[in-house]
Amino acid sequence: MLGGIPSKKVDIPVTAVFLALYIVGGAIHLAIFLLNKKRGHKFLFSLFIFIFCLARIVTTSLRIATISKPTNIDLAIAASVFVAAGILILFIINLIWSQRVLRSLHPRFGWHTAISTLFRVAYVLIALTLAIVITATVQMFFTLRPRTRTIDRDLQLYAGTFFTIISFLPIPIVLIALAAPRKSKPEKFGKGRFRTKIWILLIGTTLCCLGAAFRCGTSWIKPVPLVRPMPDYYSKACFYIFVFTVEILVVYLYAIMRVDLRFHIPDGAKGPGSYEASLRVGSTSGDVEAKQAQETAAEGK
Structure with a gap:
């Protein structure tokens, strides 16, 4: 098990630090969202990152409660579900921003119905896969049948692999869009230099x-019996670095670099040329792809 057996002396203080970091990060993004809303600058992703931080606040709180009461199976189930589900919000945000970069660099291709449909299919698959992994995770706590547990583990492996692919997708989308020849300059959206947007997105x-x-x-590796020493890749350090630390870095990176200004698009942007055309007429900024992703994911549930 990644992180090994939780220890009150070690895990509770460390988890409490991350809990505080998520509280501060969530407060920053909520403040950005509310301040922008007051001046008519609508950027839903700041709210989504706040929701992600809120989910992680629940996750870390449940983890502390689980460590304090290790025999409470309900707490263990809830903690496992929240650990698996929360990060998907950041995956979807990055995917939508890569779509904006694609549409900026190659408007006709990026706005093509087939490409938009592929992104919608991805959002539906994310929602369905999330439902699958939650079901499998909960069921594993209540069954001892080897066949059922094997199926549940296979479903968890599928979900982990699928979500890893989703998390990686923005990188090839952006790099291929940059490498592909184009006849015109990128359509401008948001504030700041275009290359800075690219670096922020690629780093995040x-x-x-x-x-x-x-x-x-680590989930694909055959589990190690508890009676044997835990390999280094199952250590507590690896757990906190690769689960919480990378997320905290992304949350604060997006706040410091003001993604709310860099990645916004004008309200009503639709089709090639709409980013710049809408900017010229002075429309308020909105989040077209974010709304589409929300609606499509809801349909898939």
Whole structure:
């Protein structure tokens, strides 16, 4: 098990530190969202990152409660579910921003119906896979049948692999979009230099993918019996680095670099040229892809 057997002397203080960091990070993004809302600058992703931090506040609180009461199976189930589910918000945010970069660099291709449909399918698959992994995780706590546990583990491995692929997707999308020849300059959206947007997105995606890949890789390795010494990749340090630390870095990176200004698009942007056209007429900024992702994911549940 990643992180080994929890210890009150070690895990509770460390988890409490991360709890405080998530509280501060969530407060920062909520404040950014509310301040922007007052001046008519609508950027839903700041709210989504706040929700992610809120989910992680619940996760760390449940982890502390589970360590304090290790025999409480309900707490253990809830903690396991929240650990698996929360990070998906950042994966979806990065994926949507990569779509904005693609549409900026290659408007006709990026806005094509087939490409938009592929992104919608990805959101539906994310929602369905999340439902699958939650069901498998909960069921493993209540069954001793070897066949059922094997199926549940296979479902967890599928979900971990799928989510790792999703976390990685923005990198090839952005790099291929940059490498592909284009006839015109990128359509401008948001504030700041375009290359800075690219670096922010690539760094954030790499951190998310690093954590997802490590968790996925260790889950594929055959579990080690508790009577044997835990390998280094199951250590507490690895758990806190690849689960919570990479997420905290992304949360604060996006706050410090003001993604709310850099990645916003004008309200009503739809089709090639709409980013710049809407900016010229002075429309308030919105989050078209974010709304589409929300609606599509809801349909898939």
